[in-house]
Amino acid sequence: MTDVVELKPLDKSALTVRRLRVLIGTGVVFVVLVAAVLLLLTLPDTPTSLWIGPALVVVVGAAAWWWEGVEYSRWAWRLTPDLFEVRRGVVFRRVNLVPRSRIQNVTTKAGPLQRRFGVLTLAVHTAGTRTKSVEILDIGAGHAEEIRRQLGLA
């Protein structure tokens, strides 16, 4: 490629959204578990070691918080005159290349949390039978609009 287009990382808000998801997910499990433990402790002969459960959830949550940071940093994408490229993966690394002329359609979707932070999920669909779409999770809405515009879809 002669005209080099830099690989772009995801916006910081993507990390915020992902960590919030972890926080909400572990938060819900934590609250439920704590409630369950408190309930069980009202019964006689319940070992207090049950608190290990909620404690484990906190540890797992913390690990997931850290992991999201690592995983987030591995995401990169670019749209060159020829290709749409997405790189991702910490353990299993993947680079997806989609020739621009093979793109059938582009879909974007955004949940409430994503909308609050101005990010969305962008999927580029091809007619391929196995990799039906290449997705970027939590791409900035502005970038997504830019991609759609460059592909002549917006």
Next chain:
Amino acid sequence: MTDGLHEVAQDADGWRRLHPLTILKEIGSLAWAIVAAFVLDFEPMDLPGDWAQADAVIAVAVFVYAIARYAFTAYRVTPTSLELRRGVIVKSLQQMPRDRVQAVATNAGFVSRLFGVTTVEVSAADAEDIQLGFVSEEDAEALRLVLERQAFEPEGEGHAVQPGEPVATLPVGRLIVYVATDTVLITGLAAFALGIVAAALTRRFWAPLPAFAAMAWPLVRAFALVGFRSWIEQDRLRIQAGILGRRHTESPLDRIQLVQVRQPLLRRIFGYETISMVTGDIGVSSDSVQLAGAVAPLVPAGSWRGIAETLLGPIALAEDGLERSSPLTVRRTILRGLLVLVPGIVLVGWVGRRLGLGVWPAVALLLVGIPALVVYSRARWEVLGWAVDERHLMLRRGVFDRRLTIVPVHKVQDVMVRATPFQHRLGLATVDVDTAGLSLSGSVLAVDLPLDRARYLADHLAEIAARIALPDGV
């Protein structure tokens, strides 16, 4: 546009009914109601007066509904699309743009052939096929001709092919070799023999039965290949096979996504190979893709180039010009093999001790298994290969079931370079190529390339593909 279609049973808008025999098919699809009628008629149920006649009511209702379904089903070919409307209560209209048609297949079972009717299956690049069944044979032929006229317009460089040029046939002698070299059949036969021995030893006489059943499948499949013939007509590949039930497929050459040459060990020994192709329709519903895409079930080894060039145009790549995967792949194959072999040796050792045979079975497995694994791993590396130029991608895989896959570069939909942690440590990656067709027997993969070669291959493929615009992207 009604050219070629008969003027019978066709209204002003060009809507056309299916063959009246379709009613029988509709009744068949309502069989559950008929079964229900019989159940209601069952004496001991002793239903109160009104219900006693329920069976008759249901039977009449089924018949009326089947006729109504038939009456409400119609298709037509407009200048731009093929349309199918159906439904008595919930109405549906299915439209397929004619320029999206990937393949037209007709399929007639034994009974349908007696009545001169057939099922027509028109597929596009999405999952929704249009199935017309039954249609009289003349209508099917007319429909085929009409659909092709526009759908399969050649584009760009035409293939230098004379109309009606035969590609391959399968004479009876070849068919016998085809069956005799079928890996599944031979494996089944071996299992059957073992089953008989087991039955004789243990007096469990059902022992060979599962293997016998396993052998039936390749035989049925081979039966569908009787009278096989494939030929090129203008810009289309036509395939016809079967005597009792006949299948007829045709695909525009420019919709072919890849061509695969299979040389399973047994066929390689006898000097034969099998050539298949895949088109962009993922809806080849009933039949296996293998069968529908068989271009040449059994031809002398080395015939592939001529046939592949007929289908894809001139191919500059050659098998001896293939670039090897990284030699590190030998190490990876051995390691992976050990993951199976070592527990196997431990298991055999344990069983041997239990049976009072001592450690010898385990030692024997060790002595045979390790060298075999090393030999296999080296052989695998020697088979793995890839080559690419401006027009085609050629990949070779498989020690026993050797497959040579040729993909026109402009059919590439997307490319993925991926690496497991183990590959990553060794600086290797696998390139996974996706087209609009189902890949035959596993994915289109270039395994364990050095990272820079993998990136080169992926970039090269994606960039060339990007430069060639396709009418519908398929």
